[in-house]
Amino acid sequence: MIDPSLGLPTIHMAVPMPGFPAHRDFVLVRLNEDGLLYAFTSIQDPDLRFLVAPPEPFFPDYAPEIEQDVFQALNTKDPDRLLLMAVITAGTDETTANLMAPIVVDRDTMRAVQVVLSGSGYPVRAIMHRAY
Numbered sequence: 001m002i003d004p005s006l007g008l009p010t011i012h013m014a015v016p017m018p019g020f021p022a023h024r025d026f027v028l029v030r031l032n033e034d035g036l037l038y039a040f041t042s043i044q045d046p047d048l049r050f051l052v053a054p055p056e057p058f059f060p061d062y063a064p065e066i067e068q069d070v071f072q073a074l075n076t077k078d079p080d081r082l083l084l085m086a087v088i089t090a091g092t093d094e095t096t097a098n099l100m101a102p103i104v105v106d107r108d109t110m111r112a113v114q115v116v117l118s119g120s121g122y123p124v125r126a127i128m129h130r131a132y
Contacts, residue, residue, distance in 0.1 A: 010043060014073045014111045017103075023048060026112075028085075040085065040103065052085040055097060058128045059086075062099060064117050073113050074106040081107045087114075089125065096125040 013024045025043040036057055042048040055062045064084070071077055083105040086097040099122035105112040 009110050011040075011105055011110050011112050013113065014075075015113045017114045018116075020048070028052070037088075038085070040087075051088040051090060052103060053088050053097065053128075055084055055086045055099065055102065058097060059099065059126065062122075064099075064102065064115075064120060064122060066104060066115065070104055070113055070115055074104065074111045075109060076106045076111075078108075083107055088128070095128045097128050098124050099126045100124045 009027070011026045011028065013026065016022075016024055020042075023042040023044055026040050027043060029039040029041050029049075031037040031039055031051075036053055038052050040050040040052045062084075066079060066082065071079075074082075076082070085103040085105065086099060087101065087103065089096045089098070100118075100120065101114055101116045101124070103112055103114050
């Protein structure tokens with residue numbers, strides 16, 4: 001279990017992530033001082049965690065269109081209140097981000113959903129380069 005004294009806000013998956021139906025509650029644990037790398041960690045099983053990062057510093061032109069059903073699942077209407085997190089795969093030669101299936105978090109309600117942007121042309125393994 002995650003120590004509640006850490007004061008990390010719980011992010012509730014409105015729809016479970018594919019392949020992880022029993023894991024609905026997560027926290028974002030900051031992994032570096034820049035705030036560019038996080039562990040999206042299951043409260044039920046802290047050994048289940050996904051490396052995630054905000055895509056903007058690495059992919060400044062990344063601007064996926066979020067479908068209306070995502071807004072409904074998150075119970076929000078304000079796109080400015082959404083936080084996108086890309087799931088990262090760290091490798092020895094290169095690190096990639098899944099731009100096709102970001103995690104979308106409503107900053108107000110802390111509800112989230114992983115969205116599959118099929119037909120968007122965004123890659124599953126985009127090589128990460130810091131844009132600044």
